[in-house]
Amino acid sequence: MEFGRRVVLAVGVLVVVVAVSFLVDTAVRGAYLQNNDPAVPLLHTATADREDFRHGPQSWRPYATPIAIGPGDLPSGDWYLAFVELGAVPVSGNPVLSRTGSVRVDYRFTDLAGTASFSVYGLRAGDGRTWTNRQSGYGTSGYYVSGTAAPGEPPRWASPLPQGDRYTVETAEPLRSADDDVVRDTRMFWFDRAGSGLDALHITADPAARAGQVTETAEPEGSFYVTHTGGNVIGDLFLMIAVDRPQPESFELRLESTFVEDRR
Amino acid sequence: MKRPSYFSLYEIALLSLFGALAFVIRMAIKIPLHIPGNSGILWVLPVIVGAALVRKPGAGTYIGIVSGLLASFFGLEALHVFDIFKYTAMGVTVDIVSIAFGYRLDHPAVGFVAGAAGNLVKMVVNYAVHLLLGVQGTFILIGIGVSSVTHLVFGGLGGILAALIIGRLYRAGVVHQGDVPDDG
Numbered sequence: 148m149e150f151g152r153r154v155v156l157a158v159g160v161l162v163v164v165v166a167v168s169f170l171v172d173t174a175v176r177g178a179y180l181q182n183n184d185p186a187v188p189l190l191h192t193a194t195a196d197r198e199d200f201r202h203g204p205q206s207w208r209p210y211a212t213p214i215a216i217g218p219g220d221l222p223s224g225d226w227y228l229a230f231v232e233l234g235a236v237p238v239s240g241n242p243v244l245s246r247t248g249s250v251r252v253d254y255r256f257t258d259l260a261g262t263a264s265f266s267v268y269g270l271r272a273g274d275g276r277t278w279t280n281r282q283s284g285y286g287t288s289g290y291y292v293s294g295t296a297a298p299g300e301p302p303r304w305a306s307p308l309p310q311g312d313r314y315t316v317e318t319a320e321p322l323r324s325a326d327d328d329v330v331r332d333t334r335m336f337w338f339d340r341a342g343s344g345l346d347a348l349h350i351t352a353d354p355a356a357r358a359g360q361v362t363e364t365a366e367p368e369g370s371f372y373v374t375h376t377g378g379n380v381i382g383d384l385f386l387m388i389a390v391d392r393p394q395p396e397s398f399e400l401r402l403e404s405t406f407v408e409d410r411r
Numbered sequence: 412m413k414r415p416s417y418f419s420l421y422e423i424a425l426l427s428l429f430g431a432l433a434f435v436i437r438m439a440i441k442i443p444l445h446i447p448g449n450s451g452i453l454w455v456l457p458v459i460v461g462a463a464l465v466r467k468p469g470a471g472t473y474i475g476i477v478s479g480l481l482a483s484f485f486g487l488e489a490l491h492v493f494d495i496f497k498y499t500a501m502g503v504t505v506d507i508v509s510i511a512f513g514y515r516l517d518h519p520a521v522g523f524v525a526g527a528a529g530n531l532v533k534m535v536v537n538y539a540v541h542l543l544l545g546v547q548g549t550f551i552l553i554g555i556g557v558s559s560v561t562h563l564v565f566g567g568l569g570g571i572l573a574a575l576i577i578g579r580l581y582r583a584g585v586v587h588q589g590d591v592p593d594d595g
Contacts, residue, residue: 153512157524161563164531168559175552303491326447326537326558 191234193402197302197394199319201331203227205307208266208387209314210279210345211338216264216389218291218361220283226264226389227305230334231319233384233404236269237348237375248408249354249374250384256367257399259294261392267373268336269348272382277336280359281345288350288359290371299395313337318385334385347377354407372407418473422465429461430477433498437482447554448562451530452569458505459525459573463516464586468506475502493540500536501529517578519571526570527563534562 204225207213215222237249256263266289269278280288308314317331338344349359350371357374375381388400418426437454457478462471479498486494508525515521541551580586 150512150515154520154524157508157511157528161524161527161531164535165556165559165563169556171552172554172556175548175555179553326534 191404193231193234193319193404195229195231195319195388195400195402197299197396197398198304199229199231200227200302200305200388200390200394201229201317202308203305203389204301207310208279208282208389209268209277209308209316209336209338210282211312211341211343213310214279214282216266217262217391218289218363224391226391227302227393228308228316229319229388230268230316231386231388231402232334233373233386233402235404235406236381236384237373237406238381239347239375239377246408248406249351249357249372251354251370251372251405251407252386253370253403253405254292254368255401256292256294257401258296258395258397259292259367259390259400260296260298260394260398261294261390263292263294263400264387264389264391265290265292265350265371266387266389267348267350268385268387269375269381270334270336270383270385272380275335275337275382276344277338278344278347278377278381280348280350286346286349286358287361289361290350290352291361291363292367292369293363293365294367296395296398298392299398301393312340316385334383336385347375347379348381349374349376354409417469418465418467422467422470423473426461426465426470426473427477429457430474431481433457433474433478434481434485437478438486446561446565447558448530448534448565451526451533451562451566452572455501455505455526455529455566455569456573456576458502458529459516459522459570460576460580462502462505462509462525463514463573463577464580466509466514468510471502471505471509472499473502475499475505478502490540490544493544496540497533497536501533504529504532517574517581519574522570522572522574522577523567524570526573527567530562530566530569531559533566534558 204227206222206224208216213222216226217224233250235250238247240247267280314336315333316336317333320332349357351359351374352362352371354372357376359374373384433454437450440453442449458471458474461474475498479495482494482498483492505525508528509516512521516525538551542548
């Protein structure tokens with residue numbers, strides 16, 4: 148076969164490969180949209196695995212000054228951090244003027260090694276100024292789950308966050324690219340000053356106790372609420388999951404978050 | 412009587428260096444385009460140039476295996492252990508294209524085909540590894556259509572660059588077509 152024809156044939160084969168890729172893409176997209184029930188528009192689901200722990204090992208979590216992750220006031224231990232967008236935000240304020248409510252988070256761990264700590268980060272609509280739940284002193288809230296699975300290998304892809312008052316964190320994505328060239332989505336958390344931004348967001352096991360409390364459990368499945376008692380509007384809400392051991396390959400965390408309107 | 416090896420010592424050294432170069436390019440140069448397959452514009456270069464200089468079936472595969480072994484041992488991503496499949500598949504593809512076109516890798520059209528095919532095959536193997544490891548298909552397969560186009564374009568561009576480099580090397584007399592010393 149002459150040279151020109153061979154080139155045309157080869158380009159044709161490449162075009163066929165691309166066409167097949169588009170067919171697969173269309174088929175999978177159709178199946179995905181069918182499986183996500185549009186009848187429950189407020190339900191947001193997310194899955195995190197060991198690859199989503201992109202930051203650490205470190206003893207603290209982001210705030211204007213480093214604050215502890217585990218129960219207690221002082222940063223300690225080697226934790227790996229993952230950030231998941233919850234897709235719903237709590238709303239505070241006058242219930243006559245707005246539809247106030249909290250975010251219910253249902254979690255289910257598979258093969259959790261060590262302790263997992265949940266914290267929340269809310270970004271103000273507009274400028275992204277960030278709030279988090281209080282870690283120590285009056286008004287402390289948090290949620291800790293302990294597991295019994297054997298730890299895995301330390302994640303080589305994780306690196307500690309640099310300290311400061313601005314943090315660029317990598318977020319877990321529901322649809323992940325298999326290609327190394329596509330880096331993960333990042334979000335910027337920034338904090339105004341130390342002592343500020345700790346009393347607007349809370350984690351509570353009982354939505355009636357809006358200021359929250361510290362809960363420690365060994366149940367791999369359960370739920371808690373993220374409440375908001377501040378005066379600003381939260382644009383995006385992130386859940387930080389920290390684990391104090393490297394997780395095994397079989398580790399998985401499934402999250403479902405829903406906006407729950409306050410009873411009037 | 413000692414049987415002569417398929418590749419001479421000179422060729423093995425050359426191919427190993429190109430393999431190492433492919434790995435170093437992949438690790439050291441990150442183009443912040445956030446487009447799938449964009450690195451293909453660079454890392455197909457050593458594979459195609461190496462295959463063009465040695466002009467023996469298996470040269471691309473050798474480069475792929477060397478770079479794949481390095482990536483599997485020293486990579487950073489979660490699934491880097493399986494990188495050897497990606498790199499080797501790319502090398503095999505470049506070999507097949509080289510043989511099909513009689514090693515005319517200095518021609519930009521052949522360079523385009525070799526680079527695009529290599530990068531596309533790398534993409535397919537990457538998806539296959541993820542799926543075989545149990546990653547849910549919907550997590551990664553949505554967007555594979557656009558991803559295949561970008562892999563084709565970036566790999567093709569890298570292949571054209573490789574063809575231009577090879578052509579310049581031939582014309583400058585640094586290497587000659589079919590005249591690589593094999594006195595290992």
